[in-house]
Amino acid sequence: EIVLTQSPATLSLSPGQRATLSCRASQSVGRDFLAWFQQRPGQPPRLLIHGTSTRATGIPDRFSGDGSVTEFTLTISRLEPEDFAVYFCYQYGFTPPRSFGGGTTVEMK
């Protein structure tokens, strides 16, 4: 099973600042098979990025993803108030089972 480790656990930032979230995989994950989700309190996760860097429908361009092999990042270029939430990475490659990271909380400083 591929284990995804996200860091940091919590990121304390102010609106307008840049956020960089990390997701490290225990084994190689193909670029086509890494996604990021945002989850606000009381809501289900929302797909932000799939295929490492492709934004999902309706996702603003301040969200971007990059990475390869075992190291992936989600960057939020300028934090808006609605971006303070929990973010999860997820791998859906051919090595079962599909797995999620433990999450990074982006909180307002």
Next chain:
Amino acid sequence: QAQLQESGPGLVKPSQTLSLTCTVSGDSMTRGSYYWNWIRQSPGRGLEWLAYIYYSGSTYYNPSLESRLSISADTSKNRFSLTLTSLSAADTAVYYCARAPSTGSSPGAFDLWGNGTLVTVSS
């Protein structure tokens, strides 16, 4: 616009069987472009993918839970269901159904989620 809605009991006793249903509206499960999934989330285990079913009827389970899981679909009612046996407190979680587009040979990332249903396992 497609929507997913979970339904099921909020409270189940240990050792019993959980049955959940996800009703799909605004889309047809048989359109052939999507995999239909169950995922759960708990403070202790985080997000955990459980199982999927394809419109063709093919299924796939999380190997760690496969012996206790069963997923099925009733395409005439546009809904799919999950059964989880031998429940324990560790199965207490919010259970989500979710749609994943086909990447050609396997599911992609989940692009549509239900709101989730909290299941508590307690006597």
